[in-house]
Amino acid sequence: MKTLLLIDIQNDFLPGGALAVPEGDLIVPVVNDLMPQFDLIVATQDWHPADHGSFAANHPGRSVFEQIELEGMPQTLWPVHCVQNTGGALFAPGLNTRSIAKVFPKGMNARIDSYSGFFDNGHRAATGMSEWLKSRGVTELSVVGLATDYCVKFTVLDALQEGFRVRVIAKACRGVNLVPGDVDRALADMREAGAVIE
Ligand code: VGL
Ligand code: ZN
Numbered sequence: 001m002k003t004l005l006l007i008d009i010q011n012d013f014l015p016g017g018a019l020a021v022p023e024g025d026l027i028v029p030v031v032n033d034l035m036p037q038f039d040l041i042v043a044t045q046d047w048h049p050a051d052h053g054s055f056a057a058n059h060p061g062r063s064v065f066e067q068i069e070l071e072g073m074p075q076t077l078w079p080v081h082c083v084q085n086t087g088g089a090l091f092a093p094g095l096n097t098r099s100i101a102k103v104f105p106k107g108m109n110a111r112i113d114s115y116s117g118f119f120d121n122g123h124r125a126a127t128g129m130s131e132w133l134k135s136r137g138v139t140e141l142s143v144v145g146l147a148t149d150y151c152v153k154f155t156v157l158d159a160l161q162e163g164f165r166v167r168v169i170a171k172a173c174r175g176v177n178l179v180p181g182d183v184d185r186a187l188a189d190m191r192e193a194g195a196v197i198e
Contacts, residue, residue, distance in 0.1 A: 007145030148175030
């Protein structure tokens with residue numbers, strides 16, 4: 001079961017969006033072109049309530065990209081993004097969404113962020129994606145999407161921990177690079193954990 005996992009290919013992560021990933025839009029045609037090679041296509045969708053604790057706007061006196069502690073965990077503060085049922089949370093225009101068999105929303109708990117498509121950042125609650133994939137016989141995942149240094153990275157690390165073999169298709173990923181080099185470090189971290197980067 002060749003499986004393609006699309007991470008957060010949503011309007012707010014494209015140029016012009018609330019949390020724009022440089023060149024995020026460029027991956028859309030690349031991802032569409034990859035789709036015919038796969039038997040199963042699954043997507044994650046960042047899907048926050050408006051009062052989410054990762055939004056700087058919900059912490060008076062704090063700024064975007066600052067680090068705080070949220071429920072005892074380090075948290076980067078982000079612009080308001082991917083709010084449930086807003087245009088910014090929609091999949092990128094032009095993405096072939098008809099081929100997506102199942103969408104796993106994440107980040108709905110206002111008290112904790114969820115970069116990975118499998119678990120929240122505290123590994124407290126699961127999205128159900130691991131069981132869903134395993135019940136369909138999936139053993140290997142090819143991962144694409146946004147952003148390389150956040151949601152792609154943490155999804156890949158969890159996938160490896162969950163026992164999946166993982167391939168990251170770098171030409172169909174882009175990252176934030178809040179600190180220059182973050183994307184390269186994320187790719188190195190994923191490779192070190194056992195992912196094949198191509
Ligand atoms: C993401 C930051 C906050 C991502 C989501 O999709 O990589 N990054 N929420
Ligand atoms: Zn988010």
